[in-house]
């Protein structure tokens with residue numbers, strides 16, 4: 001029996017994990033499930049997975065969640081503090097699938113109890129990569145990547161020496177606007193940005209895929225997780241989303257990871273690691289697929305990639321500022337306060353201002369410093385919006 005906790009159980013990644021676990025209840029002892037507004041789903045899963053505790057991050061939903069779980073024996077809690085608290089209840093395996101910087105503290109806390117952290121929450125690596133990796137080291141904990149590209153790289157590296165790695169290539173579908181004329185992008189609407197050609201994901205990451213902020217975050221995630229020189233990491237547009245990443249070695253070999261665009265693969269790999277499980281994902285028929293295509297990303301279409309590459313070179317707290325500015329700019333786009341291309345303009349401006357004024361590069365990466373820069377970058381993003389007019 002493996003004890004498991006899922007942070008962000010009601011989200012897109014969280015639900016894929018629930019699907020894997022519910023198929024084999026005899027193998028798992030569920031400690032905690034956490035979610036947000038969708039407490040009906042949270043309560044349903046807590047009952048069918050026999051979770052010890054269910055937590056919503058919204059204080060105002062405590063009584064409603066209590067009523068839903070009355071008489072079931074499932075403990076109930078609410079609020080951000082309650083989420084951080086359940087991270088203290090040790091689980092063998094913890095999935096971090098909260099969206100945004102809010103995933104950082106629960107992940108760090110779970111690591112401090114020596115869990116194996118299956119990390120979908122890329123924001124915690126982008127904002128505080130060195131802190132996360134060091135916390136794992138200090139407590140004998142393990143971090144396994146759950147982002148599909150990073151799981152692919154991790155799998156391509158099994159049995160290899162890092163000294164023999166020359167480059168890491170992560171692929172990108174190109175998102176919703178890959179075939180749009182660049183001149184039209186400024187007028188892209190929320191609905192248009194919220195559909196993905198290949199993956200079925202939460203709305204925020206889907207929009208980040210259209211702008212390629214998601215791929216920019218993944219560049220930084222690659223650097224932090226695999227501890228490689230930023231110059232070794234490349235992005236390749238691959239429309240089919242079947243090859244998730246490739247690792248290039250000093251002898252010229254490229255090891256590619258190929259699989260269906262289904263997050264249950266990367267989650268399942270982390271769940272069964274170091275073994276391979278038997279997963280309910282599609283088996284690809286390559287003869288039927290016929291062709292795989294690759295192209296270089298167009299920097300004019302995807303300015304977020306260059307911003308992320310600069311941030312990756314800066315290091316220090318630049319990642320924390322980048323992520324927070326991006327989260328705020330995305331909020332503003334979703335609220336219809338700014339246009340699609342303004343997101344990159346705002347983030348770029350915040351990084352420029354903060355690297356000049358707020359000392360991002362040389363600061364120490366402590367939780368306090370990360371939180372401070374995160375809050376400041378959100379304010380700077382708001383200011384940048386007013387300045388851009």
Ligand code: NAD
Nearest residue numbers: 008010011012013035036057098099102120121122201202
């Ligand atoms: P989602 O929006 O579908 O779900 C997010 C989950 O986090 C929900 O359970 C929500 O209730 C919870 N949540 C939101 N705000 C919270 C807060 N402030 N405090 C606590 N809980 C909160 O998101 P998703 O698409 O499942 O993505 C989750 C994470 O996985 C993100 O970091 C994303 O970048 C990463 N990821 C997602 C996919 C995908 O296929 N969706 C693929 C790779 C990586």
Ligand code: MG
Nearest residue numbers: 147148149218
């Ligand atoms: Mg990804």
